[in-house]
Structures are given as structure tokens and as C-alpha cells.
Amino acid sequence: MAEVFFFIAGIGAVCGAVGVVMVRNPFYSVLALVFHLLSLAALFLLLQAQFVAAAQVVVYAGAVMVLYVFVVAYVGGADPTNLRPPVGRGQRVVAVLFGLALFIELAIAVLGSGLKAISTDGPTVGASFGTPENIGQLLLTKFLLPFEVASFLLLIAAVGAVVLARRRGGIGADEEDRVAVMDFRLPPGIGTMAEAVGGRSTREPLELGSGGGETSRARDPEGGW
Amino acid sequence: MSLDWYLVVSALIFSIGAAGVLTRRNPLVVLLCLELMLNAANIALIAFSRMWNNGDGQIFAIVVMVVAACEVCIGLGLVVALYRRRLPIDVDEIRELHG
8 A cells, every 4th residue: 555655656746846847837837846745745654754744745835835936926937038948959958868867876876775774664663753742852852953053044044035135225117206205294384474475485495495305315226236 | 665766766856856957047947946856855864764763864854944945035035136126037147146
């Protein structure tokens, strides 16, 4: 029975991987990767790694892929650059040959290794192998330092993403007509008795006073970076 | 199912990912192919963890997932920054790092 599940999940994983590489539209590539990740989670379950399989489905196929889908939708999956023919035939042939050579080398390395247990089903493991308790105990005792370093790495990545994707000055022409609060500040003298009497024009202070200084400050069209 | 089958699947997925990194032009798809390679490494790690009846390989796989999430975060941030600057989303066009 395990063989049947292995072949279903393995063929699904390989087909998903081929789909990621072959499909022209990046949106469908992301969907193929989701399929691939779900098949991999099934393989992890067959290897008694229940917690990693659950994390794979929830975190990877769920959260990370949603991020991908958002970015593909933002950037535009059907961009004209995708419709250009991909790299030339020569490079494609070289890449496929490289992949084939890599696979053959890895297969030789796997099958020719001196590990005896590699062609068995593996030892019988206890019921607690790969459960959340087991993983949590390992993470918080034996691997406490890698755990903390990983959390710090996530923090650095989050800060880096914010810095990379934040809005900067001079981004585009559509930013120019954004309304600022300072645009609504009336020049001094409007609505007063002096205006009614005619001693003071409404247009004049608009240019002289706050109008010119604050609203058009630091709008560098060339961009800041 | 004997464990070398898992390692062969891992090698196959890794090779497909490597070939994809070499052939695709869109940086989003290049990142997806990098994910494929990291996941191939994950299968191998978990298969060896099963082989030695030792949970350390699974911890390693979780750390690889963390690193993959960070890589996705930074990579997608770069793609969004490219799009904001109206640069072509194409790794062949972005050859020079001078800003």
C-alpha cells in the first residue's frame, strides 16, 4: 500500500516540478508549485515526518504561495516579456543536458554509496518519531541556538523586504496629483473683514504665503535613488 | 518503500530545478525553481532522518524551510522594487548592478 502512495505522490511531485519549469505563465507556475508542495507533504507523511508535512502544507503551500500569488498578480503575470521566446535553443539544450548530467551524477552517488540501510525500508521507528512533541523538544533543547538564529534571520528578512519594497520619492507621475493636507490650508486673510473691504486680494497671498513653499517641496521628479 | 527511491525522486526534482534556473527569464519563475531545489534537499534530509531513526534531519528540514521563506521574502521584495522603477522583469535585461 505504501508503494502505491509513494508512486502517486512521487509522480505528482515530479510532474509539478516539470510544470513549474515548462509553463509559460508565471501564475500557472505558482499553481504547479503548490501541487508539487502538496505531493511532497504526502511523501513526508510516508517518511513518518508528520510535523514537517503539516508545516509544509500550512506554511509553505499556504502562506508563502499566497505571497507569490499576490506578487504575480501585482507585477502582472501576462507581461509581454513572458511572451517573448525564452532563451535561445542553444542555451535550452545546454541546460537540459546539464540537468540530465546532474541527475545521473546524483543517482550514481546515491546508488553507489556504501550505506547499507539505503535500500531497506528503514528501521522501525517509535510512535513518537516526528510528532510535534518530539520536534518541539529537539528544537528547544538540543537545537536551541539554531532555532533562535532562524528567528533572527526571519526578522532580518522581514525588515529587508520592507526596506526594499517601500515607497520612495519620485516613483511615478500618478503620484503627483495626490492631495496633501497643506493644499487645503487657506491663505491668511480669507474670510476676514479685510477681504470683504477689498483691502486684500485672495489670490495674492496664495502665491506669496504657504502655497508655494510647502506643497511642492521635495518632489524630485528624477527619483531619489 | 525503500529509501533510495526517495533519494532518486529528490535528485530528479533537484535536476529539474537546476535546469529551470538556467532556462527561465522571469525572476519570479527563477525563484520558484530555487524553491524546487530547496525542497529536493528537504526530501533527502527527511529520508536520511528516517534512515538513522533520528529526528535531527527533520529539524534541519525545518531550518531549510525558514531559509526558503526568507529568500522568497527578499526575492519578491526585489521584484516589486524592479516593477516600481518600471524596469523590465527579466533577468537578462538586469545585468548591471549600478543604480
